[in-house]
Amino acid sequence: xxxxxxxxxxxxxxxxxxxxxxxxxxxxxxxxxxxxxxxxxxxxxxxxxxxxxxxxxxxxxxxxxxxxxxxxxxxxxxxxxxxxxxxxxxxxxxxxxxxxxxxxxxxxxxxxxxxxxxxxxxxxxxxxxxxxxxx
Amino acid sequence: xxxxxxxxxxxxxxxxxxxxxxxxxxxxxxxxxxxxxxxxxxxxxxxxxxxxxxxxxxxxxxxxxxxxxxxxxxxxxxxxxxxxxxxxxxxxxxxxxxxxxxxxxxxxxxxx
Numbered sequence: 001x002x003x004x005x006x007x008x009x010x011x012x013x014x015x016x017x018x019x020x021x022x023x024x025x026x027x028x029x030x031x032x033x034x035x036x037x038x039x040x041x042x043x044x045x046x047x048x049x050x051x052x053x054x055x056x057x058x059x060x061x062x063x064x065x066x067x068x069x070x071x072x073x074x075x076x077x078x079x080x081x082x083x084x085x086x087x088x089x090x091x092x093x094x095x096x097x098x099x100x101x102x103x104x105x106x107x108x109x110x111x112x113x114x115x116x117x118x119x120x121x122x123x124x125x126x127x128x129x130x131x132x133x134x135x
Numbered sequence: 136x137x138x139x140x141x142x143x144x145x146x147x148x149x150x151x152x153x154x155x156x157x158x159x160x161x162x163x164x165x166x167x168x169x170x171x172x173x174x175x176x177x178x179x180x181x182x183x184x185x186x187x188x189x190x191x192x193x194x195x196x197x198x199x200x201x202x203x204x205x206x207x208x209x210x211x212x213x214x215x216x217x218x219x220x221x222x223x224x225x226x227x228x229x230x231x232x233x234x235x236x237x238x239x240x241x242x243x244x245x246x247x
Binding site: 002003004005007008010011012014015018019021022023025026028029035037038040041042044045048049051052055056058059062064066067068070071074075078081082084085086088089091092093 | 138139141142143145146147149150152153154156157159160161163164169172173176177180181183184187188190191192194195197200203204206207210211214217218219221222224225226228229230231
């Protein structure tokens with residue numbers, strides 16, 4: 001192993017560890033994030049970190065075709081963020097406070113109260129409806 | 136000799152890019168509200184991934200790879216502010232609050 005390969009290999013390992021750490025921190029924000037825009041911002045950041053992973057794999061394996069995959073992933077991430085912004089505009093904020101109160105009253109899964117708006121039209125069963133009744 | 140120099144430059148780009156990504160993730164974890172988190176993620180995160188793409192181009196030493204990496208970097212730099220701006224406008228319009236220590240809310244003046 002020449003000196004150049006050794007430098008590159010150790011830098012790649014260190015960068016993979018650092019990227020994995022930042023990936024875990026961002027995933028923690030996605031899970032914990034108190035509001036919906038927090039989660040969307042963290043998902044956007046997650047796409048950026050995955051692009052970094054793809055670049056590191058491209059250097060490791062020598063396939064420069066991975067750059068095209070990174071570019072297309074960036075395009076998909078941008079479109080997803082724009083769509084999420086439209087979704088936040090369309091959905092409003094009323095569900096968010098309800099979600100907080102519902103999760104205080106009963107330990108429901110965090111995704112369940114978000115469907116409250118759809119499920120409030122037809123009074124079916126579910127943790128969101130019972131949380132509203134308790135309030 | 137030139138090989139070692141290119142490897143050193145590539146390693147530097149990789150490590151700086153990973154450091155930017157880590158700084159962005161720490162900012163995403165530690166900052167208090169949506170808008171400040173957005174400020175950490177959309178700037179430092181973009182620079183991190185872009186630097187790593189440039190490292191791929193430098194490692195390949197190929198003109199077409201360099202062109203593609205530069206196009207990718209340019210694309211990320213172009214789209215990150217747009218998506219962050221859209222998200223911030225949507226969140227502000229829907230009334231997600233700023234942190235209580237924020238001193239001003241200039242976007243509030245343009246609300247209609």
